[in-house]
Amino acid sequence: MDRSFHDVLAAAYELPGEPEAFDQFLTEAKRYLFGDEAGAVIADHVAFAEEDDPSLDRHTNRLDRLIQKLVQSQGSTATRFHAILDISSSGSVMGNSAAERLFRCQFPTTLDALPLDHEALKFIRRYLSMTPISQADDQVFLATVEADDTRSCMALIQRPADADGLARISVSYIDWSERLLSRIGAAFGLTSAESSVLAGYLHNQTPGDIAEDRGRSLETIKSQSKSILRKSGCARMSDVIHIAASIAYLLREMPDTAVESSAPPRWETPKNGLQFCEVRNGRELAWYRLGSGTRPVLFIHGLIQGPFFSEEFVELLNENDLFLICPSRPGFGYSQPSPTRADYNQTVVNDCVDLLTHLAVSALPVLVHQGGSSHGFRIATELGIACEGLMIVDGGVPVHDEASLRYMDSGSRMMAAANRRSPGFLKMLTRLGLATYRVRGVETFLRELYGNSAPDMAALEDAEISRLAAEGIFHVTEQSAEIWVRDGNAAMENWEQDFEAYGGAQVWLLGENAKILDPAWVQKRLDTCDPEKVSLSVIANSGNTLLYTHPDVIVAELIRLHRS
Numbered sequence: 125m126d127r128s129f130h131d132v133l134a135a136a137y138e139l140p141g142e143p144e145a146f147d148q149f150l151t152e153a154k155r156y157l158f159g160d161e162a163g164a165v166i167a168d169h170v171a172f173a174e175e176d177d178p179s180l181d182r183h184t185n186r187l188d189r190l191i192q193k194l195v196q197s198q199g200s201t202a203t204r205f206h207a208i209l210d211i212s213s214s215g216s217v218m219g220n221s222a223a224e225r226l227f228r229c230q231f232p233t234t235l236d237a238l239p240l241d242h243e244a245l246k247f248i249r250r251y252l253s254m255t256p257i258s259q260a261d262d263q264v265f266l267a268t269v270e271a272d273d274t275r276s277c278m279a280l281i282q283r284p285a286d287a288d289g290l291a292r293i294s295v296s297y298i299d300w301s302e303r304l305l306s307r308i309g310a311a312f313g314l315t316s317a318e319s320s321v322l323a324g325y326l327h328n329q330t331p332g333d334i335a336e337d338r339g340r341s342l343e344t345i346k347s348q349s350k351s352i353l354r355k356s357g358c359a360r361m362s363d364v365i366h367i368a369a370s371i372a373y374l375l376r377e378m379p380d381t382a383v384e385s386s387a388p389p390r391w392e393t394p395k396n397g398l399q400f401c402e403v404r405n406g407r408e409l410a411w412y413r414l415g416s417g418t419r420p421v422l423f424i425h426g427l428i429q430g431p432f433f434s435e436e437f438v439e440l441l442n443e444n445d446l447f448l449i450c451p452s453r454p455g456f457g458y459s460q461p462s463p464t465r466a467d468y469n470q471t472v473v474n475d476c477v478d479l480l481t482h483l484a485v486s487a488l489p490v491l492v493h494q495g496g497s498s499h500g501f502r503i504a505t506e507l508g509i510a511c512e513g514l515m516i517v518d519g520g521v522p523v524h525d526e527a528s529l530r531y532m533d534s535g536s537r538m539m540a541a542a543n544r545r546s547p548g549f550l551k552m553l554t555r556l557g558l559a560t561y562r563v564r565g566v567e568t569f570l571r572e573l574y575g576n577s578a579p580d581m582a583a584l585e586d587a588e589i590s591r592l593a594a595e596g597i598f599h600v601t602e603q604s605a606e607i608w609v610r611d612g613n614a615a616m617e618n619w620e621q622d623f624e625a626y627g628g629a630q631v632w633l634l635g636e637n638a639k640i641l642d643p644a645w646v647q648k649r650l651d652t653c654d655p656e657k658v659s660l661s662v663i664a665n666s667g668n669t670l671l672y673t674h675p676d677v678i679v680a681e682l683i684r685l686h687r688s
Contacts, residue, residue: 140190410458415441426494430599455607513685
């Protein structure tokens with residue numbers, strides 16, 4: 125096995141304890157595939173392997189399990205009101221929101237960067253260097269936090285079960301947030317004013333301090349304090365504080381159902397508008413209908429951008445009496461996968477034909493997006509005269525050989541190279557990448573996916589576009605990493621024959637600043653086509669979010685196809 129592949133595995137095994145090491149993992153993967161990080165020619169040592177590698181699968185399965193444990197671990201600590209730190213064997217530190225307030229820092233960080241006194245840091249390092257004899261090896265120590273205000277805290281350090289080197293530190297600091305105070309106030313039956321007074325005591329204020337902050341007389345504060353003691357059944361305020369702290373250590377943060385998030389809270393494919401159709405061989409095909417019009421358009425989605433559209437897009441469809449039929453390809457979203465890799469492409473075509481038969485649609489144009497390009501041409505050819513035209517948005521042309529990889533951006537080139545040479549390696553990249561991004565968040569995934577494109581990053585500032593882009597990620601990750609191999613094969617194999625077989629009208633829209641595939645290379649290939657049948661428009665100041673940023677241009681072209 126090549127030395128560079130061992131480096132990939134070594135970097136992969138850093139991920140469970142340090143998700144931020146994913147960038148180094150990708151760097152090693154590129155070095156393995158191309159000889160260096162910026163290379164565009166696949167290295168000679170990367171052999172062709174049509175089948176998955178069982179030994180590689182075993183590594184991937186174990187790493188996936190370890191990362192899932194990290195996800196579950198972070199889920200259990202993030203909802204606590206007291207400060208919690210998780211420290212990997214390499215010294216990377218993650219913390220919950222209470223820890224952020226206490227240490228006045230952003231996580232992840234390093235152990236050395238924590239504002240702790242020398243003795244506390246020395247104690248933690250010694251603990252990390254120890255080989256745990258049992259999971260009951262818990263130790264308590266004194267820690268002085270030297271942030272904005274010096275604060276002494278008691279801390280408990282322990283190793284959670286099956287933590288693989290992880291150490292967890294629980295610190296005697298509670299984030300007395302409004303949500304926590306309201307729950308404690310409700311438990312004691314306090315009024316809003318009394319809860320505010322209790323908050324003062326919990327923040328170590330005197331009755332005089334509380335009176336000054338609230339603009340009330342000292343006598344009023346004393347009266348409210350007596351009411352707190354009576355309702356809590358305590359004789360002293362210190363007892364109330366002790367009980368409140370005990371409750372805080374037991375409570376978990378509850379989700380804020382009153383606040384709507386602009387992005388989906390979970391990695392779950394949307395179900396709004398979802399329908400199902402039984403297709404040949406008894407498989408179940410998931411599909412969406414968008415728009416209330418009477419004139420249909422078949423939409424073939426991309427790989428990482430799914431069949432989801434902005435409100436403006438749907439309104440334009442309605443205004444022009446159009447509606448989209450949007451099937452999820454086998455293995456995407458809620459559609460059952462194809463029986464094998466070999467019959468994937470034909471299953472995609474069959475699904476669309478069966479769906480249109482079910483809906484009694486006799487003729488319509490086909491709108492194809494990004495990685496759906498090869499499928500779109502095969503479907504259009506199968507439909508024959510029933511296809512009223514083919515519109516390709518941000519799509520690609522056939523890739524004849526590995527030399528064409530240089531026209532892709534770095535990330536796409538890596539995935540394409542892995543797909544051509546080693547599907548098992550591609551599955552490893554995908555499974556570990558997605559597992560890691562479930563820890564780092566879909567927002568991080570989108571930033572790194574589109575980070576080298578200014579128009580796309582600007583588009584993602586729009587909350588709706590960011591949500592739609594995230595939903596596309598959920599759509600491709602709903603089932604398994606196998607779909608990246610099967611759909612990647614469809615894009616990377618030589619589908620020149622399918623490209624040439626379709627003889628109808630083609631309308632191409634490309635973003636001038638698209639990064640996944642160089643638009644100039646696509647344009648060069650289209651220049652060899654019949655100009656009477658193939659038209660190309662390059663949209664200025666736009667990238668790979670063209671479907672979201674230019675719905676007016678797309679719908680206008682769909683109308684033209686319907687009329688032609």
